Each structure stands twice: as C-alpha cells, then as structure tokens.
Amino acid sequence: MLASVTSATLLGVDGQVVTVEVHIASGLPGYHVVGLPDPAVRESRERVRAALQSSDIAWPPTRITVNLAPGGVRKTGAGLDLAVAVGVQLASDTLPAGALEGIAVLGELGLDGTVRRVPGALALVAAVARAGCTTVVVPAHDAAEAALVPGVTVRVARDLGELRACLKGEAPWPDPPAPPAPDGDDEPFDEPLDLADVRGLAWARRALEVAAAGGHHLLLTGPPGVGKTMLARRIATIIPDLTDTEALEVTRVHSAAGRPGHGLIRRPPFRSPHHTASVAALIGGGSGRPNPGEVTSAHHGILFLDELGEFPPRALDALRQPLEERAVWIARQPITLCFPADFVLVACTNPCPCGLGGPACVCGEGARSRYRRRLSAPLLDRFDVRLSVGSPEPTDPPGESSASVRVRVEAAVSRQRARLAGTPWRRNAHVPAGALERLLPLAADAQNALLVETEARRLTGRGGARVRRVARTLADLEDSPDVTAGHVAWAGQLREDVP
Amino acid sequence: MTGEPISLRDVAHSTNEVAAATLVCLPKMTPTRLRVLLHHFGSAELALRAVVAGQLGPETGDAGADVRRAWRDRADPDAMRRCLEARGTRVWLEGTDAYPIIDAVPDRPAVLLAEGHQPDVLTAPRVAVVGTRTATPHGLADARELGAFLAGEGVTVVSGLAIGIDAAAHDGAIAAGGGVVGVVATGLDVTYPRRHAILYDRVRSLGMIVAERGFGVGPLPGLFPIRNRIIAALADVVVVVEATLRGGARITAQFALDYGRSVLAVPGSRRNAAAAGTNALIADGAHPLVEWSDVLVALGMTAAGTPRISTSPSRPTPTPKAQALLDALGGEPGNPDQLASRSGLSPQEVAVALAELDRAGWTERAQGAIWPC
Numbered sequence: 001m002l003a004s005v006t007s008a009t010l011l012g013v014d015g016q017v018v019t020v021e022v023h024i025a026s027g028l029p030g031y032h033v034v035g036l037p038d039p040a041v042r043e044s045r046e047r048v049r050a051a052l053q054s055s056d057i058a059w060p061p062t063r064i065t066v067n068l069a070p071g072g073v074r075k076t077g078a079g080l081d082l083a084v085a086v087g088v089q090l091a092s093d094t095l096p097a098g099a100l101e102g103i104a105v106l107g108e109l110g111l112d113g114t115v116r117r118v119p120g121a122l123a124l125v126a127a128v129a130r131a132g133c134t135t136v137v138v139p140a141h142d143a144a145e146a147a148l149v150p151g152v153t154v155r156v157a158r159d160l161g162e163l164r165a166c167l168k169g170e171a172p173w174p175d176p177p178a179p180p181a182p183d184g185d186d187e188p189f190d191e192p193l194d195l196a197d198v199r200g201l202a203w204a205r206r207a208l209e210v211a212a213a214g215g216h217h218l219l220l221t222g223p224p225g226v227g228k229t230m231l232a233r234r235i236a237t238i239i240p241d242l243t244d245t246e247a248l249e250v251t252r253v254h255s256a257a258g259r260p261g262h263g264l265i266r267r268p269p270f271r272s273p274h275h276t277a278s279v280a281a282l283i284g285g286g287s288g289r290p291n292p293g294e295v296t297s298a299h300h301g302i303l304f305l306d307e308l309g310e311f312p313p314r315a316l317d318a319l320r321q322p323l324e325e326r327a328v329w330i331a332r333q334p335i336t337l338c339f340p341a342d343f344v345l346v347a348c349t350n351p352c353p354c355g356l357g358g359p360a361c362v363c364g365e366g367a368r369s370r371y372r373r374r375l376s377a378p379l380l381d382r383f384d385v386r387l388s389v390g391s392p393e394p395t396d397p398p399g400e401s402s403a404s405v406r407v408r409v410e411a412a413v414s415r416q417r418a419r420l421a422g423t424p425w426r427r428n429a430h431v432p433a434g435a436l437e438r439l440l441p442l443a444a445d446a447q448n449a450l451l452v453e454t455e456a457r458r459l460t461g462r463g464g465a466r467v468r469r470v471a472r473t474l475a476d477l478e479d480s481p482d483v484t485a486g487h488v489a490w491a492g493q494l495r496e497d498v499p
Numbered sequence: 500m501t502g503e504p505i506s507l508r509d510v511a512h513s514t515n516e517v518a519a520a521t522l523v524c525l526p527k528m529t530p531t532r533l534r535v536l537l538h539h540f541g542s543a544e545l546a547l548r549a550v551v552a553g554q555l556g557p558e559t560g561d562a563g564a565d566v567r568r569a570w571r572d573r574a575d576p577d578a579m580r581r582c583l584e585a586r587g588t589r590v591w592l593e594g595t596d597a598y599p600i601i602d603a604v605p606d607r608p609a610v611l612l613a614e615g616h617q618p619d620v621l622t623a624p625r626v627a628v629v630g631t632r633t634a635t636p637h638g639l640a641d642a643r644e645l646g647a648f649l650a651g652e653g654v655t656v657v658s659g660l661a662i663g664i665d666a667a668a669h670d671g672a673i674a675a676g677g678g679v680v681g682v683v684a685t686g687l688d689v690t691y692p693r694r695h696a697i698l699y700d701r702v703r704s705l706g707m708i709v710a711e712r713g714f715g716v717g718p719l720p721g722l723f724p725i726r727n728r729i730i731a732a733l734a735d736v737v738v739v740v741e742a743t744l745r746g747g748a749r750i751t752a753q754f755a756l757d758y759g760r761s762v763l764a765v766p767g768s769r770r771n772a773a774a775a776g777t778n779a780l781i782a783d784g785a786h787p788l789v790e791w792s793d794v795l796v797a798l799g800m801t802a803a804g805t806p807r808i809s810t811s812p813s814r815p816t817p818t819p820k821a822q823a824l825l826d827a828l829g830g831e832p833g834n835p836d837q838l839a840s841r842s843g844l845s846p847q848e849v850a851v852a853l854a855e856l857d858r859a860g861w862t863e864r865a866q867g868a869i870w871p872c
Contacts, residue, residue: 203835206846221867351867360772361633365662365692388867390834393841456858474847490850493835496864 001025003090003097006104006133007083008124009075012330012337013256013292015120015127017104019069020080022087027063035068038076038289047078047109048085055113055161060092072334076289079118082107082137085160086167099167103135103155104128106142113160117141120256122248125149137163143176144263145255148248195234195405200396204231206477207385207494208346209405212239213412214473215427216384216466217323217345219308221496224355226391228348229306235346236270236302237402240410246300249340253299257292269301271343275310282311283318283328284339290330295322298343308347313374319345323382326430344429347383349375384429384466385494412476428472433465440472442483449485453492467491512583514576516590519543519610521579522550524686524713525570527562530725534609535560543592543610550574582714588687589613599709600732604758607732608711614687615707620655620678624798627657627734627755629727629748630664630741635773635832636863636870638741641765642667643674645738648791650677654798655706657682657734659726660699662692664740664748669698672705679706680733684726686716709733724750731755736797738788739764742776749776752785761797763788768831814859820844820852825861825871832868 001024008015031045049059066084068075083105089095106124107115118124121142126149128136135153138146146154156176157163165171195205204220204227211218212235220228242250242265251265273282273294280286284293295303305311322328322341330337351357352368361368380386416427420439425431431439442450450471454464468483470491475483512520522533522543539559540546549555551574555567562570583590591598591611599621600607626649628642646656646668656672658665660681672679681702683691687710690696702708711729712722727747731737731754739762742748752762764785767774781787788794795801817825820842827833827841839849853869856862862869 200840201836202839202846203849357866365632388834390836390868393837396840452858453854456854486847486851489854490847493850493853496867 001091001093003087005083005087005090005100006128006131007080007106008104008127009073009079010077010120010123010256011073011335012290012339013120013123013253013296014337015123015125016073017127017131018073018075018080018083020083020087021067021069022084022091023065023067024060024088024091025063025065029061029063031064031066033066033068035066035071036074037068038074040078041068041075041080044078044081044084044109047081047111048088050111051081051109051113051160052085052088054111055159055164057089057094057160057164058092060088062092064088064091074289077119078108078116079106079124081109082115082157082160082163085109086163089164095164095167102133103137104131104133105137105157107137107139107157109160115139115157115159115163117260119258120252121145122148122252122255125152125154126252128152140174140177141260145251147176148251148264193234193237194402195231195237196398196401198227198231198234198399200392200399201227201231201389202399203494204228204387204389205399205405206474207387208232208235209238209409209477210385210470210473210494211235211344211346213409213427213477214384214416214469215344215429216470216473217382217429218347219380219383219386220346220348220389221351221387222348222389223357223391224350226389228389231389232304232306232346232348233270233272234402235304235344236268238406238409239268239302240406240413241266242268242300250300253292253296253340257297269298270304271298271301272304272306275305275307277311277315279312279315279318282315283322283330284341285330285332290332290337290339292339293328295319295328295341295343296339299340300342301344303343303345305345305347308349309353309371309374311374313376316374316379317376320378320382345383351388381460381462384470386496387494388496408477411479412473415476415479416473428469428476431469433461436465436468440468440483442468442471442488445485446471446483446488449488453488457492457495463495467495470494510584510587510589512580512590515542515544516592517576517580517583518547519592520583520588520590520612520713521547521574521576523610523612523711524579524715525550525573527566527569528713530606530608530711532560532562537609547574547576586687587614589618600729602758604732606728608729611709611711611729612687612713613707613709615703617678617704617706620680620706621733623653623655623678624800625655625657625680625734626794626798627730627737627751628664628668629658629730629737629739629751630668631743631746631748631773631776632661632663632665633743633773634663634667634741635771636865636872637771638664638765638767638773639667640872642740643671645740645791645794646671646673646677647675649794650675652795652800653677654794654800655680657730659683659723659730659747660695660702660708661723661747662695666695666698668740669702673701676705681706681708682726682730682733683708683710684712684722685718686710686712686714688714689717691718723747727751728754731758731760734760736761736763736794738762738794739777739780739785741765741767741771741773742780743773744775744779746776749780752780761786763794763797765789770831814861817859817861818852818855820848821855821861824849824852824856828862828869828871830871832866832870834868838869 004021117139122145125146129152137155326342328339328341352363354363471487474487536546553571642664650672655678657680658668737755762785764777764780766787823842
C-alpha cells in the first residue's frame with residue numbers, strides 16, 4: 001500500500017525534485033507528514049481531504065503517512081498538494097498502479113477540488129524534466145510557462161475529478177488554455193516613454209547609450225529638475241530584446257518570485273525600488289526561506305536607483321557583491337542559495353541633501369559630508385560611467401527618438417556578441433581585466449591615449465580597465481572596428497569625479 | 500621651523516594677564532560677562548580674587564548662582580600660568596600696548612588670547628580677506644592671488660581659517676611667505692575644521708592665531724558670527740571675495756562698515772550664487788575690487804613698485820576646437836552638454852577637446868561643472 005509521485009518545490013529560484021511517498025496502513029485513522037515540510041505543506045492535509053471529498057473521492061479511513069524526499073530539503077508552499085492527493089488515491093488503489101509512470105504532478109488544491117497555479121512553474125518543470133520525467137501535469141494557468149521547457153509533454157489539470165478521469169483513461173486530457181492576450185505591456189507608466197521627450201543633454205544621452213549597449217553601470221549627478229530621472233527611465237526603451245536563453249532565465253526568476261506572467265518574458269526587466277527598500281528587499285534574503293531581491297528581479301535588465309544618496313548605506317554596500325560577481329549568494333542554515341543578479345545599475349543622485357550643489361547649496365558642511373560619505377568610494381568605483389548633468393540650454397532641440405537609438409544599441413550589442421563568442425561574457429563591461437588585452441585590444445595611439453588619461457586622472461588599474469571597456473563600447477556604438485584615441489579620451493571624460 | 504621655540508619661551512605673563520586668561524577660560528564665560536566683571540572690579544586680578552572668594556553678586560553680571568559656584572571651584576590661576584607658559588600663549592588686554600585693535604570700536608573683546616611665532620605681523624597693515632565656504636574655483640583662485648599679492652606688498656592677511664575663501668587667502672599669503680592672522684571662533688586648542696590642521700600649523704609658524712574664547716570651547720554655531728567682528732576690527736580694510744546672500748562674510752562686511760573700515764568686494768557674474776553677496780555689497784556702495792592694487796589705495800599705500808610677473812602659467816596654445824570650447828564657456832562655468840550645443844561640435848569632439856583643455860590646465864572640474872582657469 002505504498003505509492004510515490006514525482007513533484008518539485010522551489011529552492012530560491014531553482015526547482016528541487018521532491019518524491020512524495022504515501023503509505024497507507026491499517027490502524028487508527030490519521031495523517032502524518034514527514035520530511036521537513038513548512039507550515040503550508042503541513043496544512044496540505046486539510047486542503048487535500050476537503051478537495052478529495054468535494055470531488056466525490058473517498059478519503060481512506062486508515063493511517064496515512066506522507067514522506068517528502070529528500071528529507072533534508074525544506075519544502076515550501078502549497079505546490080505539493082496535488083501530488084499528495086494523487087498519491088493518496090494511488091496508495092488506496094483507487095487509481096490504477098502505473099498511471100503516473102514518468103509523470104510529474106504540480107499544483108495547489110482549493111477546497112472544492114480546483115487546481116491552482118504554483119509560483120515558479122518554469123523552474124519546477126525544468127527540474128522534473130532534468131530528473132527524467134517526460135510528462136508533467138500542471139495547473140491550467142501555468143501551462144504556457146511549462147510549455148517553454150523543451151522535451152516535456154504538458155498536461156493540464158483543472159480540477160481533481162477531471163484529473164482522476166484523465167489518469168484512468170476515462171476522459172481525454174483537456175487542451176491547454178489559449179495563452180491570454182498580453183494585456184498591454186507591464187509598463188507602469190501611463191504614456192509610452194521615448195528619448196525624443198528629452199531636450200539637449202547630448203552627453204548624458206550618449207552615456208545612457210553606452211550603459212545600454214555595453215552593460216556599464218551609470219551614475220548621473222545633478223541638481224533636481226534637469227532631467228536625470230526622465231533620461232534614466234528611458235533606458236528601458238533602448239535596450240534590445242532578450243535572447244532566448246536570457247528570456248528563459250528572466251521568466252524563471254520572475255515566475256519564482258510569484259509574479260504571474262504570460263509565458264516568455266521578452267523585454268528586459270526594469271526595476272526601480274524606492275529608496276526606503278531594506279537590504280533584504282534589495283539584495284534578497286529575509287528570514288526563513290530566502291527570497292530573491294530586486295537585484296535578481298532586475299536580472300538581464302536594469303536596476304534603477306533614483307536618489308542613490310537616500311538609500312541606506314548598508315544596502316548600497318551590500319550591492320557591491322552582485323555588481324562585481326553578477327550573482328548573490330545567500331547563506332541560511334543549512335543551505336546557500338545562489339540568485340542570478342546580472343543587471344545594469346543606473347543611478348541618479350543629487351550633489352548634496354538640498355540638491356542645489358555648488359554655491360547655491362544651503363546645506364551645512366556636516367550634512368554635505370555625511371551625504372558624500374554615504375556613497376562609499378568602492379561603490380562609486382564600480383560605476384563605469386559617471387556624469388554630472390547640468391541644465392539644458394533653452395534652445396536645445398528635442399533629441400533623437402528611442403527607435404533610432406535602439407537600432408544603434410542593437411548593432412553595438414551584436415558586435416560585442418560576435419567578439420565575445422565562445423567566452424563566458426556577453427558585454428564589454430563583463431570582460432575581466434586579465435582578458436582585456438586579448439579581447440579588447442588597443443591600437444598604439446589609443447594605448448598612448450589611455451596612458452595619458454591614466455596619468456592625468458591618476459586612475460587606478462581598475463579605473464584604467466574601466467575606461468578601456470567604455471572606450472570599446474563607444475567604438476561599437478559608432479560601428480568602428482578599432483578603438484581610437486578619441487574614444488579613449490571620451491571614455492575618460494565620461495568618468496567624472498563625483499563631488 | 501628652527502629656532503621658533505625661543506619666541507615661545509619669551510612669553511612672560513604678569514599676574515593680571517594670568518588672571519584675565521583664567522577668567523576667559525571659566526566655564527560659561529561669555530565676552531559680555533567678562534566685560535561686566537572687569538568693568539565692575541576695575542582689573543582682572545581684582546575680579547578673579549572676587550570670583551575665588553565667592554563675592555560675586557547679581558550686580559556683577561547675569562551669571563546665576565550655580566555658574567558663580569562653578570567659577571569659584573574651577574578658577575585656578577597657578578594651573579593657568581603653567582598652561583599659558585607651556586603653550587606659549589599670549590594674553591592681550593584691552594588698553595595695553597600689545598592689544599592689536601587700536602581704535603575703540605564697540606564690542607571689542609576685553610581679552611584676546613593669541614598663539615604663534617610671529618607677533619610682529621600685527622604691526623604691519625592688515626587686510627581681512629573673507630568669503631563663502633562654498634566658493635567657486637574662480638573665487639578660490641582670486642582669494643589665493645589676492646593673498647599672495649598682499650603678502651608681496653608686506654600686508655598681513657587676516658581671515659577666519661574656515662574652508663573656502665578663508666583658507667585660500669591664507670594659503671596664498673603663506674605660499675608667498677607673508678604674514679597671516681587667523682581669528683578663530685573656538686578655543687585656541689581646538690582645530691576646526693579638522694582637515695585644516697596643517698593650515699593651522701602654518702599660520703602659527705608664519706603669524707598668529709587669535710581667539711577671544713577660552714581653551715576647550717568647541718565649534719558652536721553661534722560663535723562664528725560673533726568672531727567675525729574681531730576679523731573686521733583687526734583689519735584696516737576688509738575684502739569680500741565671494742559671498743552668498745546670507746553668509747558670514749556679509750556679517751563681517753557689516754561689522755567693518757560699523758567700525759569705519761573700508762569694504763571692498765570682488766564683483767562676479769549675476770549667474771554665480773557665490774557672487775550674489777558681493778554684488779549686493781557693491782550695490783550697497785562697497786568699492787568693486789577689480790585691480791588688486793586698489794586694496795593698497797584703500798590702505799593709503801603705494802605699490803612697492805616691483806613689477807609683478809604675470810601669475811598665469813605658460814600653457815600650450817589650444818587647438819581650434821579647444822579654443823571654440825573656451826569661447827563657448829566665455830569665462831563662466833559650463834557642462835559638456837551646454838558646450839556641445841553652443842559650439843556645434845559632436846559629443847566626441849567635445850570630449851577630445853575637453854581632455855586637451857583639462858590636461859593643459861585651461862579648465863578644471865569642480866561642483867559638477869567645467870571651469871575655465
């Protein structure tokens with residue numbers, strides 16, 4: 001009287017295969033769950049029993065033991081409900097043995113027997129596919145996401161009664177629902193953004209292009225009202241679509257974070273957390289099950305921090321690891337989880353608390369130096385492009401439109417992709433210092449210009465390497481095969497000292 | 500700084516001076532309380548004797564009973580004498596020969612404490628150079644030049660050792676080997692701001708640091724405007740290089756006018772917030788300072804006659820595009836976006852030309868803008 005059903009649970013943003021073993025023995029009626037369940041899993045008893053009874057399926061009046069293997073992994077959420085319900089039926093012989101050969105089951109149960117969506121379906125299905133399952137039963141809502149995993153037949157479960165009939169072969173499997181028409185973009189803005197809205201700011205616009213094309217982190221400094229935020233938000237309109245692999249990763253992360261999607265996410269995410277965000281919200285973590293933070297939600301996209309100086313210094317310094325390694329490791333007894341966090345950081349800040357800066361500033365000396373100290377030198381050093389933005393001239397014409405800038409950015413991205421093919425890196429900004437000579441070579445005059453620049457700005461080795469990468473991106477944006485001395489000089493000018 | 504300690508050892512103190520310093524250093528002592536005490540008892544010695552004997556009453560000032568008790572317990576002239584001798588501190592009493600404020604301006608301090616190796620700097624003509632702490636690079640350069648010019652003419656530069664214009668004026672005078680006087684709002688043993696520790700040392704070795712407060716008094720906000728009256732009183736002429744509309748420099752200028760000192764102000768652009776205060780002074784009748792030698796006229800001096808060598812260092816002639824950027828700046832601060840739009844050059848051309856100007860020293864970066872030098 002033993003049955004086992006394959007299912008999966010979320011571990012960070014990855015799936016972990018769980019074998020649900022159900023054992024029915026004679027004895028006083030009872031129900032026990034073992035194998036590190038969290039409260040939501042332990043409560044599955046009430047949901048499973050009610051759902052079975054609502055679907056006119058008998059609840060065996062015997063002693064039921066549910067074991068979730070492997071025992072050492074904490075199981076979370078209600079996504080194992082359906083597997084338990086099916087396992088109970090198998091163990092009590094009301095389903096034919098072997099009906100679940102090679103089939104994995106995912107889903108949460110409602111008390112009336114309906115099957116509800118689970119967070120992270122993409123990651124879960126990918127995990128069971130890796131474990132050798134060829135068919136997976138998922139809630140109707142998650143069918144589109146599950147279908148993204150190659151080599152798996154997706155079956156839809158709408159409610160428990162129907163699923164039972166399908167497993168017994170008494171009814172055909174229902175068709176997956178038509179993917180809901182994407183109801184507009186997820187854009188939180190009322191009006192579509194376009195770079196043409198921004199007047200003047202030729203330099204700052206180019207800096208934005210550099211960040212979008214080369215994956216360089218960008219810091220804009222300036223008094224309020226000159227258009228920093230307006231400009232920075234429009235980076236979302238010029239970054240190219242995600243590649244297939246990137247799109248899968250982004251979809252997996254967002255699905256695991258519980259954001260309901262409509263199949264594959266094609267546009268890079270743009271996240272702009274408010275400056276009151278806690279360290280855990282920004283980086284990930286939290287008590288109990290570690291959750292991915294904003295840096296992970298911005299994976300393969302843009303993390304926009306407006307008013308950088310207002311963020312708690314602890315949160316900003318915690319950004320240093322993801323900026324450097326493009327991933328976050330969060331350690332919790334007994335496991336360490338790795339969240340991907342490959343994002344481009346775009347930040348805006350005022351020169352001082354009052355924002356006016358310079359002689360117009362009304363801040364006290366103490367307030368000013370406290371504000372400056374919040375942005376630590378190691379953090380500032382990680383911005384490849386640092387620019388102060390001044391007010392545009394009143395006569396400046398409206399700028400180039402996002403569409404034409406995006407063509408240039410896309411061309412620059414594909415140049416980089418060709419150059420970096422066969423390496424683990426995708427953008428100029430990712431190339432480590434050791435590989436610069438090989439992958440981003442400089443001609444003699446550009447080399448010379450870099451030396452001059454290093455001397456004049458007293459650049460550190462790391463600073464010099466950053467200038468070099470930005471110079472390469474500038475050349476890519478001009479479709480120039482070689483980095484010229486002009487590109488190097490320009491890259492140096494785009495790395496201002498922050499006041 | 501060889502031989503300097505000798506001048507420190509030279510400092511001998513009369514009983515009256517030690518008594519005055521003891522009074523200044525009492526807790527919660529203010530210039531007003533000190534003045535009332537000295538006036539009531541006639542001399543510092545007698546006042547101190549009354550303090551120690553606990554004979555102060557309501558007629559000797561507004562200090563309450565608990566303050567008077569604290570004074571009685573803390574007054575220790577022997578310890579003060581040792582302290583003055585160890586530090587080489589001079590005590591200047593109003594009405595004595597050493598006291599540097601010659602005319603009886605209202606509210607002049609009854610007692611000044613001073614430290615430094617060159618007390619002679621106070622016998623030379625004195626010009627106060629003051630201004631805002633949030634100075635622009637142009638203002639700092641002006642203050643530095645003016646300090647050096649005055650030093651070259653044998654004029655002592657008086658200022659407040661604050662960041663910005665004050666420090667630049669001190670720096671300029673020190674670099675030219677001239678005499679300097681720093682008037683501080685704190686006690687003489689406090690360095691504020693902390694980053695000026697080196698500047699404090701230099702001012703001590705080339706001039707004097709003067710305070711009216713006792714040892715240990717920290718940088719309380721209210722002390723600075725009061726201190727500014729001493730700067731105005733010590734100077735024969737007050738020059739304001741850059742001042743915001745509501746800055747301490749304008750307070751200094753107001754004191755200077757009250758005391759009958761000439762006030763000169765360096766004019767600036769109406770777009771420059773750091774010149775708003777000086778321009779307002781000029782509108783109110785201050786003399787606009789365009790040629791440094793005008794300061795000498797105000798002092799009643801003639802220039803020493805040594806033709807001044809141009810201070811602008813030799814720089815390579817800018818290329819046409821770089822020159823176009825300098826023209827686009829027009830002597831004012833600007834940012835690259837403005838330069839690109841005014842000069843019609845592409846962003847890359849602007850970048851290359853700017854790099855050239857930066858390297859050659861034609862421009863400098865400050866406050867998020869490009870400044871022509």
